[in-house]
Amino acid sequence: MAFVRRTIPNVILLLLLSFLATMTERAICRLIVPTSPSYFLRTTKAVKLSTGNMELVEEEQCSDRILRLTCRSLKAFIFVLEAEYQSNRTSICGYESQRLIAKKKKFKLGVKNSRVKDTRQLRGNYIKDDEEEERYLFDVRASFNRKCSGQHHCRYNLSSDHPGTTYWHPAALRLKYACVPEVAVCKYCNVEVRIPKGNEGGYLKSPGYPLYYPGGYSCGWTFKSSPGERIILTFHDLNIRSPEADGSCIDVVRVREKGNTLFERCGIAAGIKIISNSSLVTLDLIASTKLYPARGFLLQYQVLGCPNISAPNGSYISYDTVTSRTFSCKSGAVFPDTRKENRILECKNGKWNETVDKLPTCVGKKRKI
Numbered sequence: 001m002a003f004v005r006r007t008i009p010n011v012i013l014l015l016l017l018s019f020l021a022t023m024t025e026r027a028i029c030r031l032i033v034p035t036s037p038s039y040f041l042r043t044t045k046a047v048k049l050s051t052g053n054m055e056l057v058e059e060e061q062c063s064d065r066i067l068r069l070t071c072r073s074l075k076a077f078i079f080v081l082e083a084e085y086q087s088n089r090t091s092i093c094g095y096e097s098q099r100l101i102a103k104k105k106k107f108k109l110g111v112k113n114s115r116v117k118d119t120r121q122l123r124g125n126y127i128k129d130d131e132e133e134e135r136y137l138f139d140v141r142a143s144f145n146r147k148c149s150g151q152h153h154c155r156y157n158l159s160s161d162h163p164g165t166t167y168w169h170p171a172a173l174r175l176k177y178a179c180v181p182e183v184a185v186c187k188y189c190n191v192e193v194r195i196p197k198g199n200e201g202g203y204l205k206s207p208g209y210p211l212y213y214p215g216g217y218s219c220g221w222t223f224k225s226s227p228g229e230r231i232i233l234t235f236h237d238l239n240i241r242s243p244e245a246d247g248s249c250i251d252v253v254r255v256r257e258k259g260n261t262l263f264e265r266c267g268i269a270a271g272i273k274i275i276s277n278s279s280l281v282t283l284d285l286i287a288s289t290k291l292y293p294a295r296g297f298l299l300q301y302q303v304l305g306c307p308n309i310s311a312p313n314g315s316y317i318s319y320d321t322v323t324s325r326t327f328s329c330k331s332g333a334v335f336p337d338t339r340k341e342n343r344i345l346e347c348k349n350g351k352w353n354e355t356v357d358k359l360p361t362c363v364g365k366k367r368k369i
């Protein structure tokens, strides 16, 4: 008994000491920041999910530093939404202008010397909405997700965690990650998932993620949205048993819709988007062994598309796709601001590119000008 009584305070003391140590570490960091030319930017905000708050963290730091990702809540895990290396933003690393120019030149030379090919391959296979016109941006989400997603905290070092970046010059690394509360994540098999409206949708991880995934029994999900709404599943991190030498899969992740297979694969991938054609899809994880030591998967489910908008007065919907809607004025009329008969709205990330309630009504076209 006496032994127990003595050890408990010791444990507390130890905890207190380590806490103090981290506090001092932080205090020191804060002291360093103003005297060093480089800086560090962090903003945090909360996003309401149906099951609680999700913390969103945005950070910018020089790519030659270790990035520390942490979630304040122990009952939340990291999920990397965006990670970009911005080669032309070097001021965050504290370069003087002369050095900056020299470095920039060096990098440009490097790009010319066929490095561009390598770096493009390293961007991962995320599907980009925009043309990749910006050559100075490099998407490093895939390696961030591999290293950090599913963890409570994580340390990321670009040059050792993203293959092929050893010779990239120090520049801004912009990062956006979410601390997803465990309760907001569906992690049990054989449930029906109703997809909430809104941009974020929800997340699902395979049981055991990111340590292992189970098998030997049926493990599947049904996703449902409202009639007329299509579904997007994004595998932000897929990591199951690699294919055999002949390319065949032992374990497999499969997405089906009305008896058609939309997606089926094994191995490792990040950023794969699957878009359904209806409001109901099923997902199955088919694994042969009871437990397999790979990460499994983390995916996001969302409703595709923007709010339904009806045609402004005097016009009708002349063309409608998943990502755009064209309104045309009835014959002889035009939209007053553009003087054009047609108006195209584009749906991006759940929002129309023009405020819907600002759409003007068609007016008669003046015969003569």
Ligand SMILES: *[C@@H]1O[C@H](CO)[C@@H](O)[C@H](O)[C@H]1NC(C)=O
Pocket: 088, 089, 134, 136
């Ligand atoms: C980086 O390059 C892009 C495109 O060339 C430009 O729009 C942006 O302003 C540049 N940023 C800096 C900090 O130079």
Ligand SMILES: *[C@@H]1O[C@H](CO)[C@@H](O)[C@H](O)[C@H]1NC(C)=O
Pocket: 064, 065, 066, 157, 158, 159, 160
């Ligand atoms: C990051 O990793 C590289 C390569 O392993 C190493 O040389 C470098 O010191 C690391 N950076 C930091 C800040 O620890």
Ligand SMILES: *[C@@H]1O[C@H](CO)[C@@H](O)[C@H](O)[C@H]1NC(C)=O
Pocket: 277
């Ligand atoms: C999607 O559904 C529409 C009608 O709901 C149908 O006309 C179209 O052929 C379907 N496309 C695919 C690829 O199944």
Ligand SMILES: *[C@@H]1O[C@H](CO)[C@@H](O)[C@H](O)[C@H]1NC(C)=O
Pocket: 227, 228, 308, 309, 310
């Ligand atoms: C969108 O709105 C129009 C008119 O308000 C309606 O006719 C149409 O059925 C709606 N579409 C969906 C998918 O709700």
Ligand SMILES: *[C@@H]1O[C@H](CO)[C@@H](O)[C@H](O)[C@H]1NC(C)=O
Pocket: 313, 314
């Ligand atoms: C639409 O336009 C017609 C004729 O220009 C008008 O009579 C009608 O009230 C308008 N409807 C709305 C909702 O503004």
Ligand SMILES: *[C@@H]1O[C@H](CO)[C@@H](O)[C@H](O)[C@H]1NC(C)=O
Pocket: 344, 345, 346, 353, 354
């Ligand atoms: C919205 O996107 C369409 C198609 O790209 C474009 O024609 C239109 O000008 C855009 N509208 C605005 C307000 O940017």
